Amino acid sequence: MEFPSGLLYTKDHEWAQAGGDDTVTVGITDHAQEALGEVVYVELPKVGRALKEHETFGVVESIKAVSDLYAPVAGTVVAVNDAVAGDPSLVNRSAYKDGWIMRIKLADKKALESLMDAGKYKAYVETLK
Amino acid sequence: MAKRTALYEEHLKLKGKMVEFGGWDMPVQYSGLADEHETCRTKVGLFDVSHMGEVRVRGRDALAFLNGLVTNNVEKIKDGQAQYTVMCYENGGCVDDLIIHRFGPEDYFICVNASNTDKDYEWIKNHSPKGVSVENVSGEYTQIAVQGRHAQEVLQKLTDTPLADIKYYWFRQGKVLGKDAVIARTGYTGEDGFEIYVPWHAGPAAWSALLDEGQKFGIKACGLGARDTLRTEMKYPLYGHEIDKDNNPLEAGLGWVTKLDKPDFIGKKALVSLKEAGLKRALVGLKSRGKAIPRQGYVVESDGKAVGIVTSGTMSPSLRVGIAIAYVERPLSEMGANLDVVVRDQRVPHEIVETPFYKRPY
Numbered sequence: 001m002e003f004p005s006g007l008l009y010t011k012d013h014e015w016a017q018a019g020g021d022d023t024v025t026v027g028i029t030d031h032a033q034e035a036l037g038e039v040v041y042v043e044l045p046k047v048g049r050a051l052k053e054h055e056t057f058g059v060v061e062s063i064k065a066v067s068d069l070y071a072p073v074a075g076t077v078v079a080v081n082d083a084v085a086g087d088p089s090l091v092n093r094s095a096y097k098d099g100w101i102m103r104i105k106l107a108d109k110k111a112l113e114s115l116m117d118a119g120k121y122k123a124y125v126e127t128l129k
Numbered sequence: 130m131a132k133r134t135a136l137y138e139e140h141l142k143l144k145g146k147m148v149e150f151g152g153w154d155m156p157v158q159y160s161g162l163a164d165e166h167e168t169c170r171t172k173v174g175l176f177d178v179s180h181m182g183e184v185r186v187r188g189r190d191a192l193a194f195l196n197g198l199v200t201n202n203v204e205k206i207k208d209g210q211a212q213y214t215v216m217c218y219e220n221g222g223c224v225d226d227l228i229i230h231r232f233g234p235e236d237y238f239i240c241v242n243a244s245n246t247d248k249d250y251e252w253i254k255n256h257s258p259k260g261v262s263v264e265n266v267s268g269e270y271t272q273i274a275v276q277g278r279h280a281q282e283v284l285q286k287l288t289d290t291p292l293a294d295i296k297y298y299w300f301r302q303g304k305v306l307g308k309d310a311v312i313a314r315t316g317y318t319g320e321d322g323f324e325i326y327v328p329w330h331a332g333p334a335a336w337s338a339l340l341d342e343g344q345k346f347g348i349k350a351c352g353l354g355a356r357d358t359l360r361t362e363m364k365y366p367l368y369g370h371e372i373d374k375d376n377n378p379l380e381a382g383l384g385w386v387t388k389l390d391k392p393d394f395i396g397k398k399a400l401v402s403l404k405e406a407g408l409k410r411a412l413v414g415l416k417s418r419g420k421a422i423p424r425q426g427y428v429v430e431s432d433g434k435a436v437g438i439v440t441s442g443t444m445s446p447s448l449r450v451g452i453a454i455a456y457v458e459r460p461l462s463e464m465g466a467n468l469d470v471v472v473r474d475q476r477v478p479h480e481i482v483e484t485p486f487y488k489r490p491y
Contacts, residue, residue, distance in 0.1 A: 037158065037161060037162055037163075038161060038162065038163050040422070040444045041420060041421065041422050041444070043421070043473070059473070061422055061444070062162070063162050063163060063166075063354070063358060063443055063444045063446060064157075064162060064354050064357070064358070064443065066422075066424060085420075
């Protein structure tokens with residue numbers, strides 16, 4: 001299971017990658033996709049939507065299960081990955097790259113400080129086993 | 130703590146993902162749900178269904194007793210034959226659905242749902258007359274389902290019983306690996322196949338031998354996840370979804386096993402009244418026209434008005450589209466009708482289609 005450094009993580013198993021322009025790219029972690037199994041549907045948020053921290057912004061579904069997606073930090077949706085809507089298996093095959101879900105413009109840069117780094121998230125996942 | 134079947138260690142060896150279901154620790158999947166589903170549809174799949182309960186009913190009046198307890202006509206089956214049926218409450222709601230195996234005129238072996246085993250046993254026991262013995266023998270059996278087009282070839286390696294002679298919904302009491310076994314041509318997948326009942330402790334050996342013999346056919350262990358998608362594609366009812374105490378067999382599409390013309394049985398009066406008054410709802414198959422997937426509990430709408438509810442919904446691994454089983458108001462239940470399923474805040478168009486959703490090609 002991969003836990004790339006440089007990314008930030010939440011207890012809801014989302015990752016966030018800070019860009020250089022107050023934007024953050026968001027996806028679900030390798031652990032999340034593995035737990036879900038084959039992803040067959042992704043519901044994306046609308047561009048322009050303002051999200052509060054921890055607000056539900058979409059879902060990922062496997063054949064059997066529906067999982068809500070939660071905003072890691074507050075912000076406004078500036079882009080969504082239409083490719084995963086067309087081919088949801090991207091989330092399984094490339095959770096940290098091609099399987100990204102949305103990009104948001106941060107409401108408050110400092111909000112990122114509350115997220116876990118790779119080491120902390122890895123340790124957190126260990127506690128779930 | 131959840132109970133474990135005799136095959137628990139086998140599931141761990143196969144890296145099964147264990148979950149609690151009906152009070153049992155069961156594998157929900159091993160290699161992956163879609164893969165297991167397809168393996169069963171195209172080759173052969175192996176399922177641990179030991180969580181299912183078994184009740185033995187014996188005695189001179191066993192037949193008359195059972196016939197007064199279930200909706201189907203038990204008098205119609207012969208020694209070696211099995212019958213699917215429903216057991217109702219007085220008000221017509223379902224206690225459970227069952228398979229009754231006739232061992233002999235005074236000896237019946239009933240397979241019941243895992244989560245209902247104690248309830249069913251109590252129900253049967255409490256209604257039994259003097260001279261009829263009712264035993265909960267669930268702990269004595271490991272039940273394994275071998276399902277798929279190669280099921281017979283695989284199972285035949287473990288038994289001298291000529292499997293080709295066993296017709297659908299018939300069974301034999303024979304041997305599997307030299308141990309007493311009930312070998313029934315039944316299943317819950319829509320494929321050809323068998324459900325075998327072997328002594329509890331003989332389970333692991335039978336399981337391993339079936340995996341070994343099935344190897345050349347591409348056999349795979351399948352979890353409860355695949356079992357559920359396979360049965361949903363067949364529109365087979367599942368207790369807690371399509372049937373329960375609040376749903377009756379007539380509206381559940383089980384009129385074919387509800388013989389209102391036979392002598393009295395528990396629930397008959399209520400069912401006759403329901404039928405005479407006109408059934409309110411029908412259980413239909415819905416196919417999504419969109420990408421979103423219908424799920425249990427989602428509301429079905431027609432022109433923005435709630436007209437039904439989804440009882441089971443999934444992405445169909447065989448059809449690669451969302452499918453649902455749903456109760457809808459009877460006047461709206463015509464084939465080809467367009468209805469919406471409300472998925473979160475969106476109305477997703479669905480069509481009522483013929484079921485089963487999937488028909489096997491052999």
